[in-house]
Amino acid sequence: MEAYLDNSATTRTADPVVQIMIEAMQVNYGNPSAKHIKGVEAESYVKEAASIIAKSLKVLDKEILFTSGGTESNNTAIIGTAMANKRKGNHLIVSSVEHASVKEPFNFLEREGFRVTYLPVNSEGIVDLEALKEALDEETILVSCMHVNNEIGAIEPIEEIGRIVKEYNPDIIYHVDAIQSYGKFRIYPKKLGIDLLSVSGHKIHGPKGSGFLYIKDKTRIKPIIYGGGQQKGMRSGTENVPAIAGLGKAVELIYNSDFDKKIEHLYEVKDHLIDGLEKMEDVQINSKRDGESAPQIVSASFKDVRAEVLLHALEEKNIFVSSGSACSSNKPGLSNTLVAIGLANNLLDSTIRFSFNYETSIEEIDYALEVLNTLVPQLRRFVRK
Secondary structure (H helix, E strand, O other): OOEEOEOOOOOOOOHHHHHHHHHHHHOOOOOOOOOOHHHHHHHHHHHHHHHHHHHHHOOOHHHEEEEOOHHHHHHHHHHHHHHHHOOOOOEEEEEOOOOHHHHHHHHHHHHOOOEEEEEOEOOOOOEOHHHHHHHOOOOEEEEEEEOEOOOOOEEOOHHHHHHHHHHHOOOOEEEEEOOOOEOOEOOOHHHHOOOEEEEEHHHOOOOOOOEEEEEOOOOOOOOOOOOOOOHHHOOOOOOOHHHHHHHHHHHHHHHOOOHHHHHHHHHHHHHHHHHHHHOOOOEEEOOOOOOOEOOOEEEEEEOOOOHHHHHHHHHOOOEEOEOOOHHHOOOOOOOHHHHHOOOOHHHOOOEEEEEOOOOOOHHHHHHHHHHHHHHHHHHHHHHHO
8 A cells, every 4th residue: 555645745746737738738839928829829828827826816817926836936025025125124024934945035135134033933833923023123024924834734823914014014015935825725815914925836736847926916026037028027938838727727626626625634634643643652743633733734753763764664665754844855954843843852853744635545544553553663672772
């Protein structure tokens, strides 16, 4: 049996997504900027995808900017906003538990002379709202916070953050990284006070290399890619029509078909795994249950077992999990999220992330638990000798 439990790293591309991508590559393969019928046919995929995505967010089609994925969306939002508004101020605010695709752009901007405040979180990974209130000042031009933490599934209070920011100064631009939450929650940026929202396609059964950035109309932001002026000059370069078409189809499949049932199933799978892990000796669950954290992520620390060793032992049994963010797994160092929530030092290198999709079965979870109950005691005996 195989149990793929690393869906927060990437998901299997859905069959209808693959089909429309093949169509866009082999049938309607024109350049969307071309004036002839082949170009018009290709452009129709881009327009349709924008319409589908915009409807899911209750925003305007023209407010959707297609990108190569979450990293580009985050970089465009953060660097583009800072550069466009630096005459207004040089202060930026971000949470201390962000993904590298947010953290590194802020590090870059610090080197460029911007002042950055990193907000602390509590033991559950939730941003300190009082610290946000204290950090805001007349030089603040951007506040950025993820919606769902990619490592432990904590749900940040993005609505409250938006309200605090906009009440202090409605001109401050508010960016939300929704890469782990889009497709799992109904997100309406205009209701939440969000100006910029980042999404990645391969987290929602779309293709890798696809994503979008919601940009509220009239938001001051500069492009970071220059060239032929495609997408109204905000992202030059010929649009990746197959990826955009696939992304649109993935969004349609999620939000237009039994969305609530999909999420209910994810929570059932999550609670079933937590139930099993709680029966094991010396296992700490770092994710909350139904409704208190994201439905697709469970973080667990296995005392006296190195995460990488357990990951590969599970791999040999066709069980696939993560020992952290896939995007930074090739870099040494401890997880800033686990450190920020105050996880005990002896558990920092013993933490595994399990993550699910809408098709993950209870049988897969039972198989994983069965193997864990055998493997973990064996690995501990080896360590304790």
